[in-house]
Amino acid sequence: MAEPTFRQKRLGEALKLLRERAGLSQREAADRIDYNVPKLSRIENGQVPDIHALRAMLDVYGVIGDEETPYVEMWELAKEKGWWKQYRLEDQGYISLEHDASAIREFQSSYLPGMVQSKGYMRAVFAGARTQRSRKWVDSQIAVRVRRQERLTGDNPVRYHAIIAESALRHADRDQLLHIANLSLLPNVTIQVVLDTAGLHDGHNGPFTLLDFPFDGGPRVLYVEHAGGSMHIEDQSRVKATILTFKHLSKLALTPEESAAWIERLAAER
Template sequence: MSEPNLPARQLGRMLRRMRERLGMNQGEAGAPLRFSISKMSRIELGFLPSYHEFRALLDRYCVIVSEWDEYIALYDRGKEKGWWFHYGVGNRGFLPIEAEASRVREFQYGYIPGLLQTEAYMREVFASHRRSPKGKRLENQVAVRLRRQWRLTKEPLLEYNAIIDEYALRRPILDSDARREQLARLIECAELPNVRLQIVPESVGAYDGQFGNLILAGFEDPEEPDVAYVEHVLGSVHIEKEVDVSAAKMAFQDFADRALDEDDSIAFIKRL
């Protein structure tokens, strides 16, 4: 099942606050509507009910009809599909989170991050997958990744902090000309005011980042909690528990402390 988008999660929290203001628990609120506690819980997490069930909830929470418009507008936004659905990509993985985030911090050990890749680089990466996409599916994957990069230069701008291990820069994925183009792309992106790029040099030695990649997303809505995202060989994991996200933030800060500063990182790439 697709994960709820940001407007849906916001609406779920809004419905929870309405219920709590009336002093009702989930069972009491849902009983007259024949909603189970599990259904009420899912609704408040952003898994929206049908339109008529939603209207019944507004009535249950004593919202007068003349004030329904703003809630219905948020409900409609919660039901919208992201632009990536046109490319055959559903609401799984990090893409829907990234699309809603206002800031992303990413550490990559083995590859250049997708937001900073040239088209030649991403095609080589896709070709290396165990189940590499072919034909139209490959072209859709490339188109989606290129469109994701719009967030670095088009409103709403993404505040982006990338930390890359030196190994990813030296990994022989491309021929010399394409590799030079990819390194130049990194320097170009690092000069954007909303992008911070750091390199962890080989001289640092062993550190926890060598166990895998890490992404952290934050949102404009102060009530929307930060999310950590970890990819592994069998798939990926969304981490939302506050204690685990805090641990992920500490790990990212450790990588940043080990990395070169921005100016030295750019100078390092230019030397390569």
């Protein structure tokens, strides 16, 4: 079974919170809804119930009338199939997080962030991978990244702040550098460069992404990629520690204005 999306997990967590506020155990709630405990547990962990089951749960939990509206809206969002489904990606988890985020902050030290990559850079990344893929697969992945980048310029654009190590930018060609410089002009985009002269810092521990969400009570999420895969971390103590790391890196980096000028000078050298 596919991993629940962020929206599906959010609905499950909201229903669990309502049950707990009603003072009901899973067994007591399941008996009143005429479910078994495993089925109720699956719903609270991200399996989306049908609308009749949802209304039955809300009724048992004391949510009636207009109070139902936000939960029905959450259910409708959880039922939506994201545009990324058609691409049959191995890991759709991050894209669903990115799709719903109101703000994204990330640090990258080796590769440029996917949100600012040009098509030429994307193709070069896939060409240099250990596992060689078909042209059709590569074209599909590029289409996904281009679609993801619409979060920067589409309706209700995400607030995006990237801190990029100098070494990553020095591997980019002129077109890629100018692409980043142009994106940095957007009012919702902030780009900063950490120069090699900044010395040793927490960024050498590896890249990371922080995502904020517009939902009431929605958690901040830390996303980390590594050689063995990736992790979505919702432990708020770890998230807060990483936010402090990001703020520290932002102080070490060139200002956004200095960074834009630095990138343009590097592009002029190519």
